[in-house]
Amino acid sequence: MGICIGFDLDMTLIDPRPGMIAAMEQLAEESGFALDGEYFAAHLGPPLDHVLRGFETPEERIPGLVARFREIYPDIVVPRTTALPGAAAALDAVRDEGGTILVVTGKYEPNAALHVKSLDFAVDTLVGDLWATGKAAALKEHGAVVYVGDYTGDMEGARAADAHAVGVVTGPCTREQLVEAGAHVVLDSLAEFPAWLAAFSRGDAP
Structure with missing residues (x-):
């Protein structure tokens, strides 16, 4: 196949929620602002x-x-971060098809790289x-x-790049929201991705 497959990071490949809650709670304690870690995560x-x-923090x-x-x-x-079910197999499936792996995330890139290293993801480009x-x-x-993500913005980004938009419902968005945002197909999790990629x-895949 020899093509490039893109993935989002948070709630697509990884689940950082426990750490996100803890980090936001520490930030709230240090700053004195009402920052809701549970809502954030x-x-x-x-x-x-x-x-x-969104937490009405002063702009300055x-x-x-x-x-x-x-x-x-x-x-x-x-x-505190773990790989989501099927993440490793999804990356392996890209390799098995002769493809390369691109991760594009809204996360601060040096911290995103720490996750990739910690979880031993064989990513070509981040x-x-x-x-x-x-x-x-x-x-x-x-x-x-192809670009795989869990958020409506991921589907919009894929469409803007003329890439096949693949949604997964492992994040905050519903199947209906992902479809409305432009998903060509929505999977329950990355566990379904290898079969979809083969198709x-x-x-002959949707």
Whole structure:
């Protein structure tokens, strides 16, 4: 096949929610702001500065809070993060088809790289700090023909890059929301991805 397959990271390949809760709670304790870690972890997708604005954090404090979150992230979030069911097999399936693996995430790239290393994901290229349709630039640059994600913005990014949009319902978005955002197909989890990819390589997948 020899093609490039793209994946989102949070709630597509990995489950960072326990660490995200802990990190946001520490940030709340340090800053004195009412930052809801449980809500944050249940709605992963938007960039951190967007999330902080949703908590009515003063605009002038957001850059410092983002920097502090990134600083505490490696010790708090990475050790608490696990691979989602089917993630390793999905990556192996791309290799079995002769493809290359691209991860495009809204996460701060150095911290995203820590997850890839910690979980021993054999990723060819990692691009961070891109969200929603902004992901299209990296998908186009690396020639991704498929992009897999759990968030509506992932489907929008895939469509903007003219890539096949594959949704998984392992994150905060429903099947209906992913379809409305442009998903060509929605899987229950990455456990279904190897069979779908095999069909896609034969030209008979949705």
